[in-house]
Amino acid sequence: MTYQTTRVKLSYDLQKSVPTSAEEYIDYEKFKSVFGDEGNMMLVAVKSDQFWDFNFFSDWVKLNNDVRNIKNVTNVLSPSSSVNLVKNSGLERFDMVNIFDPPPKNQQELDSLKQVFMRLPFYEYRLYQPDSSVYLMLISLDRDVLSSIRRITVVDEILQQTTQFEKKYNLELHYSGLPYIRYFQLTTISAEIKMFLILAVIVTILVLFILFRSWIAVVFPLLIIGSGVVISMGLMSLMGYKVSLLTGLIPSLLIVIGIPNSVYMLNKYHVDFKRHGNKIKALTSIIERIGYATFFTNLTTAIGFGVFTFTGVEMLKEFGIITFISISATYLISLIGLPVIFSYLPKPKERDTNHLDDKIFRYIIDKLITWTMHNRRAIFISATVIVIASIIGLFKIKAEGFFLQDVSEKSKVYKDLVFYENNFNGIIPLEIMVAKKQIHETIYDTIISEKIPLSEEDSIITYDTLIVNRRESSGISITSISTLEKLNALQDTLASYPQFSHSLSIIDAMKFARQAYYNGSPRFYELPTQSNLTSNDSRAAAFLKNSQQKSLSENRFIDPTGSITRITVQMEDIGSDSMPELIAELQPKIDSIFNPEAYDVSLTGTGIVSLAGYNYLIKSLIGSVVLALILIAIIMGLQFRSGKVLVLTLLPNLIPLMFTAAIMGYFNIELKPSTVLIFSVAFGIAVDFSIHFMAKYRIELVRHSFNVKETVLVALRETGVSMLYTYIILFFGFIIFAFSEFEGTKNLGILTSITLTIALLTNLLLLPSIIMYFDKNLEATHRKKYQKGK
Structure with missing residues (x-):
């Protein structure tokens, strides 16, 4: 037994408190089988009025690069590493260009590039909060390390870099995201x-x-x-x-x-x-x-x-x-x-x-x-x-649970969660998975059985009816304009709730592409409807498809069959009492947008499961x-x-x-x-x-x-x-x-x-x-x- 004690390991996964037979567990596992685990993003936020000062921004660029070079960090996205889509008419595609690469050499260049960044609604409320001068760094970690001791080392190395930045500017950075909370x-x-x-x-x-x-x-x-x-x-x-x-x-x-x-x-x-x-x-x-x-x-x-x-x-x-x-x-x-x-x-x-x-x-x-x-x-x-x-x-006893229910309100992790709720309406992942239903229809096809000749001029043609049970998709793919309009309507509905952050889906990538096609004009950052769809919009969609920018459209938001998509959103830690009430209020609105007979819409994510x-x-x-x-x-x-x-x-x-x-x-x-x-x-x-x-x-x-x-x-x-x-x-x-x-x-x-x-x-x-x-x-x-x- 003494030897066995040396082999005891720490659990690096979130504890499963839901039975495997529960609907919430089944929905979440189904989501992960299609899109993977969504809990690999660590957030770092800074609140500073001097963010766009040349020296400060240059050090932020350095911090961004230093974090990206850490082993098992797969990507870092912040204002300094943000990208823009540029129309390439010759190749009929969009080129992804880093706005701040090469880094600006002086304040004048930075101010000019800042204007480009600020003209991109895609990043507003996702990478920065315009009303409070808060800017985000989104750090993606390799999912394979999340279930190993390496996850602690990775976050430690990130914190070493960010701590140096904090000390230099005598300010406090705010951390969150599931990797940090679990850390x-x-x-x-x-x-x-x-x-x-x-x-x-x-x-x-x-x-x-x-x-x-x-x-x-x-x-x-x-x-x-x-x-x-x-x-x-x-x-x-x-x-x-x-x-x-x-x-x-x-x-x-x-x-x-x-x-x-x-x-x-x-x-x-x-x-x-x-x-x-x-x-x-x-x-x-x-x-x-x-x-x-x-x-x-x-x-x-x-x-x-x-x-x-x-x-x-x-x-x-x-x-x-x-x-x-x-x-x-x-x-x-x-x-x-x-x-x-x-x-x-x-x-x-x-x-x-x-x-x-x-x-x-x-x-x-x-x-x-x-x-x-x-x-x-x-x-x-x-x-x-x-x-x-x-x-x-x-x-007088109350029974209500929260995502961070066992964490002291005096701890930094809890205070930082409140910071994100105040500025971005929370960080707890909520996923909405939309799938086109497969409808089985019975199709009656009439075929010619044979010709029976009567004379040289005449013949009798007999007909048989073949009953074919075809598996027909209800309509067209998940990216049809009608379905996209529904996704857009649901995102607008989510935006009306103060408990939710700005949602993200394939729609936002299409809006970004449309803006790029019209030479970066912010007023074209929208989804065209069927009534005002133009040939240019069709060409913009073709440009996006030709670009094969998976980080913007494919893989993360549409499954390989093209029949399932997702809307990802973060939410406040509203508690176990309010969550069912919120879902009950939201469900009829979802059903009014997506006909339950034609679509399967499931709400899942770490927040709901927790x-x-x-x-x-x-x-x-x-x-x-x-x-x-x-x-x-x-x-x-x-x-x-x-x-x-x-x-x-x-x-x-x-x-x-x-x-x-x-x-x-x-x-x-x-x-x-x-x-x-x-x-x-x-x-x-x-x-x-x-x-x-x-x-x-x-x-x-x-x-x-x-x-x-x-x-x-x-x-x-x-x-x-x-x-x-x-x-x-x-x-x-x-x-x-x-x-x-x-x-x-x-x-x-x-x-x-x-x-x-x-x-x-x-x-x-x-x-x-x-x-x-x-x-x-x-x-x-x-x-x-x-x-x-x-």
Whole structure:
């Protein structure tokens, strides 16, 4: 397994959060099979009034060229590398000429070339924003490197060049596009995996040493947990999984979740050894007494993670499988390894068990006992108030996802996204694929069968009717004038929506060509209609066809069969609520332009797939939470074998979940995959408190002649300290995630820590109070069962 950990790879692809059977996934795969992946464009923007100053522009030209020379950069398009179409009447074609090549030698030449550029509407709002002096550089990356580690190196090399430019002119460049966003995610994930692992180890070492005051109690539990981490990473490699934002948390989570096993076992070992001084007997009691309870606590925790295996989302399945197996393996290693290791170590010295008499923890336990014994009314009232407030807060929760939903609003990548939305209406790709339908028509052809001669002058001609099933295309090709007019009308419709940037299609190439044919006059940058189509327009189309400029017309906008075309547009990050509404509003307008009987029009792209994935994730996770609650309840029911005890035990663990949900509602923390994750994970961990308490309570109940009050006191004193130890480790273990750059991971850390805090209080205050409130009924019930069993 150790060797396999060296083979674990980072996932360089966008995580697939949509099931392969979903319509959004199918449409997107169909689009990619025709036109390829659209997510290979990195954007660099500069806002400057001195852009057209000679020195500034010359350095921008140099930056353009330096970026283009980077390996795996396939093309760079910016004002300085923009091209113009020039009519070549002799060859009846258009020649593509770089406007600024050779580069201008002085300000006068630059001003002259600037006028040429500004007369080309094709670039307006695509390469520059005329109202705010913002200029773009579009960097195309080789698609083959997008799924490899090379993508990080390429973006790093680009940023090295742009950073020098920023420093020279003391300005800020703005970056975006899917390669850059993914670069930010990958580099951040990689850094945070190391950071969280280091922090988890440091926190665990500090807490264990402070609690047990012995390096032996620190080193060996860490070695055991370390083996669990190795198993988890080795499994990822063996199963072909890659490290993602979610699976990258597993090593740190295992350290945090696995240590409580050692805490409970060491505490039990020290308690029993202090009582009778027999090391082997004390170690044996770990398996006999604690082994039973820790089996159920680890099972419920593993289920809290494992339920994600049953979702239809691949990344959740991977997360669920690895965590379930790793938690189970870590438990077995702890249960077997810890007693074996300590059997070879010397007997605990007095200083090793002094932590059991720690005044601070004893003071806390004594206070909890006092409140439980004398303030049950206040505890019940407080719990009721929390439940009511939580129910109100539940109705305030909002569920909406965004393309950059886990990215902090303070991060540069998020601020730059807002910059592009303000200046170009967004950068999230939306693709509209238009295909001519193939209509099958039955054609009746009459043919002459034979001539039957009657005489020298006359003959009878007989006729047969041949039925031919021909596959007829509805009309003519996708580039017919009628279809082009429809495409133009749809682009005009898109332009009326502030959520969309200026769209791009074959129409824009034709407008550009028409302007070039009429010697560059901007007023001819339009698509002629059938009514005003002239011979010159036909010649312009022929010129364009003869030019074979694939970057303008072919390949990227029309499929090889000539029956499918696309309109590409960028959009704002409007969220999962607004996206369906926008599509629902747009669809009737599309249908009014393209008759559904003659055309297939599908809307797809990264934006639609991503936001659809959010909805699938939420549904899957909510189902997983419900499944986790049911499975854990069943397991606790099998353990306690009493419906009443099960209900009384579940209540203190449902209140923390309700409380956390209320916090989300009151503080406008939206329901996201990362926050839904909290509920099943936190519930699986929180019930551990109840299981340990109730396991001790049931054992001591018989010993104390079913005296519930006395039994509760003993259970609180013996398990309370271990519960406090476990809580401290879990709290500080999860709170480290609050330092994440990703909002989802940050919320996971903060909200899980809050949930565990409330769970500790409800299990140390509310659960004992509930048991003692029903003490007469419980005593009578247990006494009858005990007597019946005898």
